[in-house]
Amino acid sequence: MEVNLLLDAIHQRYGYDFRNYARASMERRIRQLCSRIGCQHLSEMIPQLLHDDSFLEKMIREFSITVTDMYRDPFVYRCLRQQVVPRLKTYPFIKIWLAGCATGEEVYSLAILLHEEGLYERSIIYATDFNDIALEQAKEGIYQLDRMKTFSDNYKQAGGRASLSDYYQLSGKGCVIKADLKKNITFANHNLVTDSVFGEMQLIACRNVLIYFDKTLQARVLQLFRDSLAFDGFLCLGSKESLRFSLLENDMKVVDAKAKVYQKKVP
Amino acid sequence: MLGASAGGVQALGTLLSLLPGDLQVPLVIVQHMHPAEGSGLAELFSHSCPLVVKEAEDKEEIRAGTVYFAPPGYHLLIEIAGTFALSVDEKVNYARPSVDVLFISGAHVWCSQLLAIVLTGANNDGAKGIQLIKKCGGTTIAQDPATAAFPAMPQAAINTGAIDKVLSLEEIGTFITKW
Numbered sequence: 375m376e377v378n379l380l381l382d383a384i385h386q387r388y389g390y391d392f393r394n395y396a397r398a399s400m401e402r403r404i405r406q407l408c409s410r411i412g413c414q415h416l417s418e419m420i421p422q423l424l425h426d427d428s429f430l431e432k433m434i435r436e437f438s439i440t441v442t443d444m445y446r447d448p449f450v451y452r453c454l455r456q457q458v459v460p461r462l463k464t465y466p467f468i469k470i471w472l473a474g475c476a477t478g479e480e481v482y483s484l485a486i487l488l489h490e491e492g493l494y495e496r497s498i499i500y501a502t503d504f505n506d507i508a509l510e511q512a513k514e515g516i517y518q519l520d521r522m523k524t525f526s527d528n529y530k531q532a533g534g535r536a537s538l539s540d541y542y543q544l545s546g547k548g549c550v551i552k553a554d555l556k557k558n559i560t561f562a563n564h565n566l567v568t569d570s571v572f573g574e575m576q577l578i579a580c581r582n583v584l585i586y587f588d589k590t591l592q593a594r595v596l597q598l599f600r601d602s603l604a605f606d607g608f609l610c611l612g613s614k615e616s617l618r619f620s621l622l623e624n625d626m627k628v629v630d631a632k633a634k635v636y637q638k639k640v641p
Numbered sequence: 642m643l644g645a646s647a648g649g650v651q652a653l654g655t656l657l658s659l660l661p662g663d664l665q666v667p668l669v670i671v672q673h674m675h676p677a678e679g680s681g682l683a684e685l686f687s688h689s690c691p692l693v694v695k696e697a698e699d700k701e702e703i704r705a706g707t708v709y710f711a712p713p714g715y716h717l718l719i720e721i722a723g724t725f726a727l728s729v730d731e732k733v734n735y736a737r738p739s740v741d742v743l744f745i746s747g748a749h750v751w752c753s754q755l756l757a758i759v760l761t762g763a764n765n766d767g768a769k770g771i772q773l774i775k776k777c778g779g780t781t782i783a784q785d786p787a788t789a790a791f792p793a794m795p796q797a798a799i800n801t802g803a804i805d806k807v808l809s810l811e812e813i814g815t816f817i818t819k820w
Contacts, residue, residue: 398718398726398746441731585699585727
């Protein structure tokens with residue numbers, strides 16, 4: 375009950391709607407925050423939340439921590455390269471939406487892939503998230519040097535054609551993604567729970583976001599993706615996500631069952 | 642629910658082969674693995690265990706008589722509705738899946754009905770979880786460190802004072818069967 379009250383309070387006071395998030399993970403994060411700030415009961419956070427705007431920011435940061443790597447699940451990028459890129463090459467102009475981009479690792483993975491396939495110059499990538507702090511970090515594109523070993527191994531397994539180090543520069547703050555790779559990326563705030571359709575995309579990638587939603591919200595978001603896709607457009611989900619709860623199985627065909635890549639059918 | 646780390650694959654091979662084909666409860670397992678080693682655990686054990694062995698899926702309904710493994714690279718949690726949830730939240734105890742994450746979420750849902758077991762491993766994952774499970778009235782077992790390939794993990798659980806029984810794999814098999 376305390377979790378319900380807390381989520382209701384956030385919704386009524388600020389309009390952010392976390393009520394259809396998968397409860398187990400949500401509760402875990404709320405409990406974590408609670409113990410970190412020394413609250414005994416979850417409901418103790420409600421007055422703080424109602425009277426202190428900066429507390430909301432703290433909560434949102436807690437709710438939207440996502441940990442991702444560049445080229446996480448390399449086989450997915452291999453699939454994009456082999457099965458999606460050839461089709462993208464037939465378009466004069468390519469629009470891609472990366473929903474839930476968090477701190478940007480996957481955006482730059484995709485940008486590099488498009489660059490290597492000669493598509494970057496005619497692409498625009500919309501990278502969205504509801505967390506402005508994460509978006510700022512994504513825009514900066516700075517990653518710690520100790521993560522680069524994993525990123526680089528993934529990149530090779532994903533079929534990368536050069537060396538990952540070609541795409542960043544070392545600075546005092548870490549490894550900075552080169553400006554060339556940023557110029558066709560538009561970072562924007564978009565909330566999958568409450569915001570609506572987003573242009574006619576050739577590819578939408580949204581990985582490991584749906585697992586945080588309940589079935590109802592998954593269905594809503596998947597519908598939003600379908601409506602934001604051009605005919606023949608591709609949808610790429612997380613490796614443990616699917617169209618199961620969406621009623622979209624008739625509108626989409628499976629391109630690669632393991633990489634969770636789907637394509638919108640022409641009616 | 643059961644957590645295992647280093648040495649766990651072999652221990653589970655022994656334990657799962659001891660279970661009867663008509664187990665009346667579900668068994669949910671976190672075995673630490675490198676994500677690159679893929680999702681082969683369920684398949685590996687499906688040959689030696691008389692029960693249905695599978696990888697837990699997001700939102701899947703949890704059924705009795707089935708052994709579920711957390712997918713490598715994901716935390717596995719239990720929802721109030723008796724379904725699974727997956728997350729890619731930060732690692733806990735350097736692990737994802739983490740035994741603590743599973744145990745703690747299970748404690749909130751199943752409380753005193755829960756049986757939690759810590760097997761061989763070289764870290765202390767699970768030690769926090771079993772304390773909460775004990776507090777909720779659940780039952781806790783650690784593999785006898787003397788019989789574990791890597792004693793650190795069951796020992797860490799025992800050291801919390803929240804373990805009800807210290808047993809060998811064979812005894813754990815009998816205990817689960819009677820549960």
